[in-house]
Amino acid sequence: MKKLCLLLALLGCTLCLGATTDKKMDRFVSALMKKMTLREKIGQLNLQPAGNITTGGAMDTEVGSLVMNGDLGAILNQTGKDEIRAIQEVAVKRSRLGIPLLVGLDVIHGYRTILPIPLAQACSWDIPAIEGGARIAAEECSSDGISWTYSPMVDIALDARWGRIMEGSGEDPYLGSLIAAALVRGYQGDFKEKHNIMACLKHYALYGAAEAGRDYNTVDMSRWRMFNQYMPPYEAAVRAGVGSVMTSFNIVDGQHATANPWLLDEVLRRKWGFEGFVVTDYASITEMTSWGFGSQKENGIQALKAGTDMDMCAQAFLHHCEAAVSEGLLKVQDIDRACRRVLEAKYKLGLFEDPYKHCDMSDEEQARHIFTPEHRRAARDLAAETFVLLKNDGGILPLKKQGKVALIGPNADTTDGLLGSWCVVRPQRDAYPSLLSAMREYLQGKAEVLYAQGCNLTNDERQDKAGMANAPYRTVPRVDSRQALTEALKVAADADVIVFAGGEGAEWSGESHSRADLSLSDCQKRLLSALQSLGKPLVVLNFSGRPTEMGWLKQNVPVLMNVWFGGTETGPALCDVLFGDKAPSGHLTVSLPQVTGQEPLYYNHLNTGRPVRDDDDTFRQYQGNYFEVSNGPAFPFGYGLSYTTFSYGEMQVAQDGRNVTATVSVTNTGDREAAEVVQCYIHDVACRYARPVKELKGFERITLRPGQTQTVSIRLTERELSSYDAEGNLFFEAGAFDIMMGGNSRDVQTKRIEMK
Numbered sequence: 001m002k003k004l005c006l007l008l009a010l011l012g013c014t015l016c017l018g019a020t021t022d023k024k025m026d027r028f029v030s031a032l033m034k035k036m037t038l039r040e041k042i043g044q045l046n047l048q049p050a051g052n053i054t055t056g057g058a059m060d061t062e063v064g065s066l067v068m069n070g071d072l073g074a075i076l077n078q079t080g081k082d083e084i085r086a087i088q089e090v091a092v093k094r095s096r097l098g099i100p101l102l103v104g105l106d107v108i109h110g111y112r113t114i115l116p117i118p119l120a121q122a123c124s125w126d127i128p129a130i131e132g133g134a135r136i137a138a139e140e141c142s143s144d145g146i147s148w149t150y151s152p153m154v155d156i157a158l159d160a161r162w163g164r165i166m167e168g169s170g171e172d173p174y175l176g177s178l179i180a181a182a183l184v185r186g187y188q189g190d191f192k193e194k195h196n197i198m199a200c201l202k203h204y205a206l207y208g209a210a211e212a213g214r215d216y217n218t219v220d221m222s223r224w225r226m227f228n229q230y231m232p233p234y235e236a237a238v239r240a241g242v243g244s245v246m247t248s249f250n251i252v253d254g255q256h257a258t259a260n261p262w263l264l265d266e267v268l269r270r271k272w273g274f275e276g277f278v279v280t281d282y283a284s285i286t287e288m289t290s291w292g293f294g295s296q297k298e299n300g301i302q303a304l305k306a307g308t309d310m311d312m313c314a315q316a317f318l319h320h321c322e323a324a325v326s327e328g329l330l331k332v333q334d335i336d337r338a339c340r341r342v343l344e345a346k347y348k349l350g351l352f353e354d355p356y357k358h359c360d361m362s363d364e365e366q367a368r369h370i371f372t373p374e375h376r377r378a379a380r381d382l383a384a385e386t387f388v389l390l391k392n393d394g395g396i397l398p399l400k401k402q403g404k405v406a407l408i409g410p411n412a413d414t415t416d417g418l419l420g421s422w423c424v425v426r427p428q429r430d431a432y433p434s435l436l437s438a439m440r441e442y443l444q445g446k447a448e449v450l451y452a453q454g455c456n457l458t459n460d461e462r463q464d465k466a467g468m469a470n471a472p473y474r475t476v477p478r479v480d481s482r483q484a485l486t487e488a489l490k491v492a493a494d495a496d497v498i499v500f501a502g503g504e505g506a507e508w509s510g511e512s513h514s515r516a517d518l519s520l521s522d523c524q525k526r527l528l529s530a531l532q533s534l535g536k537p538l539v540v541l542n543f544s545g546r547p548t549e550m551g552w553l554k555q556n557v558p559v560l561m562n563v564w565f566g567g568t569e570t571g572p573a574l575c576d577v578l579f580g581d582k583a584p585s586g587h588l589t590v591s592l593p594q595v596t597g598q599e600p601l602y603y604n605h606l607n608t609g610r611p612v613r614d615d616d617d618t619f620r621q622y623q624g625n626y627f628e629v630s631n632g633p634a635f636p637f638g639y640g641l642s643y644t645t646f647s648y649g650e651m652q653v654a655q656d657g658r659n660v661t662a663t664v665s666v667t668n669t670g671d672r673e674a675a676e677v678v679q680c681y682i683h684d685v686a687c688r689y690a691r692p693v694k695e696l697k698g699f700e701r702i703t704l705r706p707g708q709t710q711t712v713s714i715r716l717t718e719r720e721l722s723s724y725d726a727e728g729n730l731f732f733e734a735g736a737f738d739i740m741m742g743g744n745s746r747d748v749q750t751k752r753i754e755m756k
């Protein structure tokens with residue numbers, strides 16, 4: 001009771017504090033807005049790239065004069081605390097009202113300590129570690145002038161052809177929601193600490209559902225599907241208090257997401273209670289004209305009216321809003337509303353109190369926050385948890401730290417090639433190791449590491465160049481194929497074991513990097529087949545920014561680990577796992593296809609009237625299957641092996657009212673400590689709306705010593721057993737439910753229960 005009182009007192013106190021801050025903020029912002037001209041208010045809604053700010057010449061740039069005139073509220077794509085301070089000083093000291101700038105950047109998976117790509121991070125199923133990663137990213141970028149990150153990207157993506165699948169958490173809305181909220185917490189904290197920055201939820205909404213996996217393409221789906229499959233992570237981030245939201249490039253219900261009152265007002269603000277500000281994606285208002293929505297002026301007006309508050313890079317608000325007000329097309333209140341939201345964001349971040357809070361460090365102090373040994377250690381630990389062991393025939397892994405290891409493949413001796421797309425600020429290339437140098441250091445004095453590149457990422461010049469579109473350099477050098485193959489075979493012949501590092505290039509995924517063919521390139525397949533004919537133990541590390549085609553690899557190689565792009569600490573993290581200092585524990589959060597033609601492929605699909613088993617590869621007339629392959633993936637959602645084995649006892653399911661508890665005991669039956677992800681799925685057997693064959697509704701990541709048994713209980717409430725109708729209302733329907741538990745989405749035990 002005492003504890004409860006204390007908690008209530010504390011809660012009351014926090015609520016009061018919150019209310020006081022809100023009132024103080026209201027008073028502050030209202031007083032400021034009274035002093036502002038209409039033009040200055042519109043200026044706050046304008047976001048532009050900084051260009052090339054220098055410390056001496058910030059005022060003389062185009063952006064500098066916009067800032068001085070009060071025509072700019074925020075900048076993006078500027079890094080460097082001194083340069084940022086220079087432009088912030090222009091805002092504070094040279095503009096009429098001294099309103100500080102918001103400074104934004106895409107800090108997507110780390111700032112200088114580059115973390116694994118978000119899709120990889122999700123495969124750790126380690127929510128606290130993911131939250132910790134966001135905290136590290138916030139600490140690093142806020143020590144270099146950044147106060148606002150364009151993350152988390154929480155778009156559910158079901159089609160692996162879409163390159164931006166690497167930026168999200170995969171195909172599951174439940175897991176995606178937990179990660180979305182964790183990232184918001186990690187970046188923002190309570191906005192009180194120096195290193196708290198503002199997060200920006202993106203891309204609202206449905207960007208990941210681009211048709212045919214082609215970036216920026218049409219999206220069209222029912223509201224019922226949206227609410228059940230795509231909206232939950234956005235809602236979770238909003239409920240976690242995200243400060244800003246970015247609209248998406250696509251249309252939703254035929255209207256552009258940037259000028260969509262249903263999305264921005266009805267759902268985001270009224271249904272979910274979002275209180276921050278909405279920013280467009282890059283020049284979205286300009287793009288609306290190509291979509292066929294009219295002139296830039298018309299689109300700017302529509303966007304603002306619909307609930308978009310800040311215009312990224314189109315300058316539509318700046319150029320047209322004043323005139324629109326005098327012509328009666330916009331009300332002053334429309335502008336006031338947006339301006340207030342932007343000013344409130346600056347207030348929450350504490351920028352009015354101290355505009356230089358993120359750009360005031362000395363170089364020495366800054367060095368204590370960026371690319372530190374602690375951050376690199378955390379990134380290494382997280383990376384090790386993201387690798388997903390798919391096959392380990394003959395228990396070849398872990399490798400022994402002795403003899404000769406031949407490290408071969410296009411991704412073996414690259415540093416940039418380990419980072420993955422979306423690292424705006426890269427550490428110096430020699431500040432972190434390639435896999436080759438990490439392995440040499442790791443095995444120093446114990447084993448010898450031989451090396452050959454062996455082949456190009458692909459011999460298709462067109463694809464190779466397209467992959468490099470974002471990079472001013474090649475992540476992997478071009479080699480003469482024949483010569484490289486001969487050399488690799490020679491090197492491998494001299495070794496005890498071969499480790500092949502191949503797959504995709506680091507720049508083959510990310511924005512505008514869609515692929516129509518997800519298979520391993522022919523030249524890599526050729527090299528692998530040749531290496532295999534040597535009859536030595538062969539380990540394949542598949543680097544990828546998306547689910548890639550697994551049919552050939554699954555059939556042809558004995559040991560296979562998906563390693564994504566693990567960031568600056570990839571090399572040491574891979575050594576930890578390959579040589580057994582850590583056991584693999586990653587589990588897939590995307591289904592890996594057998595062939596590209598299966599995409600979009602996802603475990604939580606609906607049944608049909610003619611259900612086909614995922615593993616049934618007999619072609620049957622008038623059934624929903626393919627001629628060539630079964631419907632299921634090569635490796636299912638939730639799948640991942642370790643160096644030990646886990647056995648599951650019989651699942652028990654207990655009901656109490658509308659709550660269900662599923663319990664299972666899990667035993668480590670192998671001889672080494674390792675982590676397992678115990679997963680719980682449901683299927684609503686009969687419902688007035690169709691329900692997926694399986695839906696993840698709970699999980700626990702546990703670590704067990706050899707022989708240890710742990711009982712895992714997952715409690716499902718009415719909330720988890722409910723789903724959305726076509727209007728987005730959550731409803732529960734009594735009847736039969738299948739409750740499932742297991743170590744992946746395919747191998748589960750099932751019990752049917754009746755809910756009243």
Ligand code: BGC
Pocket residue numbers: 106150202281282511
């Ligand atoms: C991307 C966004 C990004 C923005 C700013 C756009 O092209 O779609 O995700 O935040 O650029 O860099």
